[in-house]
Amino acid sequence: MNRQFKGIVIKEKPTGEKGKLLYVLTESQGVVQVTATGARSISASYLKSVQLFAYSELSVYEKNGRMTLTEASLIESFYGIRSDLSAFAAASYMAELCFLVSVAENDGVLSLFLNALYALANSLAETKLVKAVFEYCLCFILGLAPDFSGCAACGEKGNVFSFAESELFCRDCLPQGEETFELGDAAVSALNYLNRCAKNKILSFSLTGEDKDTFCAFCEKYLLYAADIAPKTLDFYKEIENGILPQSKNDT
Ligand SMILES: [Zn+2]
Known part of the structure; x- marks a missing residue:
């Protein structure tokens, strides 16, 4: 099942060869876990959305309670915090x-x-x-x-x-x-x-x-x-x- 929601990455862990497990704080589902395969690869289309404190509209594919990121559109990176x-x-x-x-x-x-x-x-x-x-x-x-x-x-x-x-x-x-x-x-x-x-x-x-x-x-x-x-x-x-x-x- 495909789903969309807005959320902010509050924690991340490396997973698989180049992927990340994201902990995403959402408005109505609390914190959800989303796997982003290839998230540590520089060519990932959703690279900016899989960083800590990135707030995005996320599209995920959900199967057996597990969510995999398919697409993301960055709303705010809060990049200023890093400096x-x-x-x-x-x-x-x-x-x-x-x-x-x-x-x-x-x-x-x-x-x-x-x-x-x-x-x-x-x-x-x-x-x-x-x-x-x-x-x-x-x-x-x-x-x-x-x-x-x-x-x-x-x-x-x-x-x-x-x-x-x-x-x-x-x-x-x-x-x-x-x-x-x-x-x-x-x-x-x-x-x-x-x-x-x-x-x-x-x-x-x-x-x-x-x-x-x-x-x-x-x-x-x-x-x-x-x-x-x-x-x-x-x-x-x-x-x-x-x-x-x-x-x-x-x-x-
Ligand atoms: Zn008193």
Whole structure:
């Protein structure tokens, strides 16, 4: 059976003599595996569509649940990401997150990932902020976004988060003996904004200095905690962010 759908390559593995096994994030089927024979050959007609982060309209032949690529039309390569190691590391990490959490329905993960890659490829926002917003919006899609509108106990303004309760508290109502996170007013405002804003406005807010650092640290910590995942590519991203260049294979 021949089928067509749009999707972005989030992972690739060599297979066969010159082929690739592609992991493609789609809008309505989650992540699907597509074999692209001859994908590592320079003469492949769909060469640009079988690269990491290539977003394309794909035509596949499906038999016994296995998909083989027959044709592809590139929509966006996000090539700009390759010239910035930090953006590339962030994109790789976000791709792994998509792989870990995406489910087979139109859950909005694809459009969130495309928005984030577009922002990275065109330097619309700082990489660490794009990463943090992606992490938090993923929580939102997964139904894990907490209420940041006020203290969970008294309703007054609050800015301390309890991981055990997954709720925001003011200093007076804060449960004792639990792990907490000091968010501060600016980060709480940003999180409130993300709980309410339109999907195409997720980067339309500003945070600076310590507030930005707090927001970014919280988004990462909260996603890993709430979704209970341990993405391997996060360490790579952190090494790049901290200025530790990956060792070349020839250096050993
Ligand atoms: Zn309170």
